[in-house]
Amino acid sequence: MYRSVTLSFAVLLAVSIVGSSSCLWSDPEPSPNIQPVINDFTVGGEVVDVLRVREGETITITVIAWDGNGDQMEEENFTWEATLGTIVGFGPSVRYEPPTDVLWENPPQAVVDTVTVTVTDGQPDSEPVTRTIDVEILPPCPADNQEPVINSITADPVMIDLGDSATITIDAVDPEGEDLTYEWTPPFGYIDGMGDTVDWVSTDVCCTAYYDIEVVVSDGCKETWTFVSVYVNV
Ligand SMILES: [Ca+2]
Numbered sequence: 507m508y509r510s511v512t513l514s515f516a517v518l519l520a521v522s523i524v525g526s527s528s529c530l531w532s533d534p535e536p537s538p539n540i541q542p543v544i545n546d547f548t549v550g551g552e553v554v555d556v557l558r559v560r561e562g563e564t565i566t567i568t569v570i571a572w573d574g575n576g577d578q579m580e581e582e583n584f585t586w587e588a589t590l591g592t593i594v595g596f597g598p599s600v601r602y603e604p605p606t607d608v609l610w611e612n613p614p615q616a617v618v619d620t621v622t623v624t625v626t627d628g629q630p631d632s633e634p635v636t637r638t639i640d641v642e643i644l645p646p647c648p649a650d651n652q653e654p655v656i657n658s659i660t661a662d663p664v665m666i667d668l669g670d671s672a673t674i675t676i677d678a679v680d681p682e683g684e685d686l687t688y689e690w691t692p693p694f695g696y697i698d699g700m701g702d703t704v705d706w707v708s709t710d711v712c713c714t715a716y717y718d719i720e721v722v723v724s725d726g727c728k729e730t731w732t733f734v735s736v737y738v739n740v
């Protein structure tokens with residue numbers, strides 16, 4: 507009994523070795539090519555769905571693409587096109603220059619360009635994959651545009667314990683009435699929220715002191731900045 511079981515194991519082992527080696531050496535079907543996949547467009551490392559570029563400025567667009575077979579994708583595997591503007595450069599990252607011949611109305615009309623990227627993996631049976639992204643073209647900044655005016659900035663409360671947060675509110679207007687954007691920079695911790703009212707959360711300050719929270723206010727052409735101080739008890 508013991509002997510026959512050992513023999514069966516030996517036969518089984520031999521069959522499986524022969525089976526796997528015949529599979530290795532006589533497989534008539536090479537694995538099929540897999541097309542590249544385009545995931546996203548990014549600008550400055552951030553994923554973007556739509557781009558905004560002001561006439562006279564340029565922007566670097568990167569396409570995030572990969573290949574399921576791990577085929578190397580070289581510069582020549584990427585082809586870029588813009589309907590209105592100009593693409594400068596080659597490969598996965600290129601520079602986009604908006605058109606300079608737009609006849610701007612007052613107020614400015616909407617001008618949207620389309621940028622298309624085509625990606626191949628260089629394989630003979632490969633179908634290229636394409637993806638487009640819209641680019642909103644903004645008119646050039648008027649020479650007489652004035653920067654935003656900051657009326658006030660306040661923190662509430664002005665004194666907090668470590669781990670607590672303070673609400674920061676800024677009151678700013680633009681002389682031309684343009685929409686304003688606010689870019690907040692905390693000294694430590696993080697900013698919760700966006701716009702003209704945010705919370706500064708003091709997660710990890712080192713010591714009891716005043717800390718300045720900065721904000722840059724922009725009308726899209728010109729910017730100004732200010733800060734407010736919050737006292738943190740550690
Ligand atoms: Ca491939």
Ligand SMILES: [Ca+2]
Nearest residue numbers: 652680682725
């Ligand atoms: Ca302005």
